[in-house]
Amino acid sequence: MIRVNENYLKLQSSYLFSEIGKRMAEFQKKNPQAKIIRMGIGDVTLPLPRVCLDAFHKAVDEMGDAATFKGYGPDLGYDFLREAVAKHDFQAHGADINADEVIISDGAKCDSANIQELFASDITIAVPDPVYPVYVDSNVMAGRTGSYSNGRYGKLVYLESTEKNNFIPNLPEGKVDLIYLCFPNNPTGATITKDALKKWVDYARENKALIIYDAAYVQFIRDTSLPQSIFEIPGSREVAIEMRSYSKTAGFTGTRCAYTVIPRDCKIWTNKGEKTSLHGLWNRRQTTKFNGVSYPVQRAAAAIYTPEGQKEIREISDYYLGNAALIRKAFTALGYKCTGGENSPYIWLDTGMDSWEFFDKMLAEANVVITPGAGFGKCGEGFIRVSAFNQRENVEKALERIKAALVKK
Numbered sequence: 464m465i466r467v468n469e470n471y472l473k474l475q476s477s478y479l480f481s482e483i484g485k486r487m488a489e490f491q492k493k494n495p496q497a498k499i500i501r502m503g504i505g506d507v508t509l510p511l512p513r514v515c516l517d518a519f520h521k522a523v524d525e526m527g528d529a530a531t532f533k534g535y536g537p538d539l540g541y542d543f544l545r546e547a548v549a550k551h552d553f554q555a556h557g558a559d560i561n562a563d564e565v566i567i568s569d570g571a572k573c574d575s576a577n578i579q580e581l582f583a584s585d586i587t588i589a590v591p592d593p594v595y596p597v598y599v600d601s602n603v604m605a606g607r608t609g610s611y612s613n614g615r616y617g618k619l620v621y622l623e624s625t626e627k628n629n630f631i632p633n634l635p636e637g638k639v640d641l642i643y644l645c646f647p648n649n650p651t652g653a654t655i656t657k658d659a660l661k662k663w664v665d666y667a668r669e670n671k672a673l674i675i676y677d678a679a680y681v682q683f684i685r686d687t688s689l690p691q692s693i694f695e696i697p698g699s700r701e702v703a704i705e706m707r708s709y710s711k712t713a714g715f716t717g718t719r720c721a722y723t724v725i726p727r728d729c730k731i732w733t734n735k736g737e738k739t740s741l742h743g744l745w746n747r748r749q750t751t752k753f754n755g756v757s758y759p760v761q762r763a764a765a766a767i768y769t770p771e772g773q774k775e776i777r778e779i780s781d782y783y784l785g786n787a788a789l790i791r792k793a794f795t796a797l798g799y800k801c802t803g804g805e806n807s808p809y810i811w812l813d814t815g816m817d818s819w820e821f822f823d824k825m826l827a828e829a830n831v832v833i834t835p836g837a838g839f840g841k842c843g844e845g846f847i848r849v850s851a852f853n854q855r856e857n858v859e860k861a862l863e864r865i866k867a868a869l870v871k872k
């Protein structure tokens with residue numbers, strides 16, 4: 464008899480963005496004339512940068528010629544991309560990362576979901592609340608979280624991010640083994656300073672813990688005092704790994720390319736207390752379960768590191784940050800207090816009502832999709848996340864409609 468992995472039955476209904484998609488599709492079916500504007504899932508709308516497209520085309524042509532054709536690529540990514548990442552994304556910011564510590568993949572979502580396979584089943588895990596649901600759900604599937612009751616899984620340690628701590632979680636009171644951090648944060652848009660990040664690195668060192676640092680939104684940082692990478696913090700190499708993605712940086716949500724950095728000296732312990740290499744284990748996992756990102760996609764990603772590429776991705780992120788500024792301004796004028804939207808494409812705000820009710824109201828009365836904060840955890844209840852990824856005219860139209868719906872209430 465084929466039996467189910469019972470842990471899957473502990474998952475809460477559908478994945479947040481699937482539930483949003485479902486409600487949107489139902490509404491559209493009943494209201495075919497409605498022109499819905501999506502400011503829910505953080506999906507980019509601007510096309511790939513010209514420089515990426517040119518590199519993509521050229522690489523596709525290479526695949527059509529026996530002299531330049533490529534079959535399976537190197538397991539962990541092509542050197543041209545790994546070297547460009549190490550140089551531009553890390554060494555240029557004073558972070559000591561080598562090309563062979565960069566492992567190319569098809570998404571930070573996949574990497575952040577898959578990495579938990581390397582850890583023991585009885586470790587203690589701390590997640591922020593609100594949280595990007597993938598960190599939690601992937602551990603639920605693996606049976607590490609216990610059952611769900613009253614908005615939380617029994618075995619997880621929740622790091623509350625609220626207005627009281629400016630949406631930067633405090634260190635856990637006790638000892639945890641694994642910590643997920645995401646800055647600029649999804650969903651709150653909050654950013655962390657170097658001093659605050661150093662406290663996490665120190666905590667991880669003292670407790671032999673590991674930090675999974677998700678920096679998928681780093682391209683939106685404009686405040687130069689903020690860290691771009693956890694590897695700018697001394698001592699982080701032994702206790703942290705970092706994930707980044709080209710999705711939001713260069714419009715690759717549909718193209719798929721990302722990477723995880725695991726320093727060679729990042730350690731994990733066996734049951735006998737012996738140190739082993741996390742890099743080696745991830746290498747082993749990836750070479751067994753993943754065949755790499757296609758050559759043309761890696762060429763397209765590498766193109767962002769040219770001077771023209773840097774200019775183009777800056778313009779793209781400036782455009783979305785322009786949207787974010789409009790969203791912040793509009794909600795602030797309506798009397799809401801906003802977080803994020805300055806070094807982040809997400810704006811997080813307290814609606815003063817149930818977040819799914821607010822979602823339904825916006826969908827019905829403004830035909831605008833936002834993300835209900837409750838979908839990110841208990842601390843998100845009452846909040847919404849508004850995404851700045853859209854065309855300017857859509858953002859302007861959406862804000863007018865939202866204003867009309869809220870003013871008439």
Ligand code: MLT
Nearest residue numbers: 503504505506572649710
């Ligand atoms: C989001 O809206 O939170 C993101 O688009 C999700 C993701 O990148 O997987």
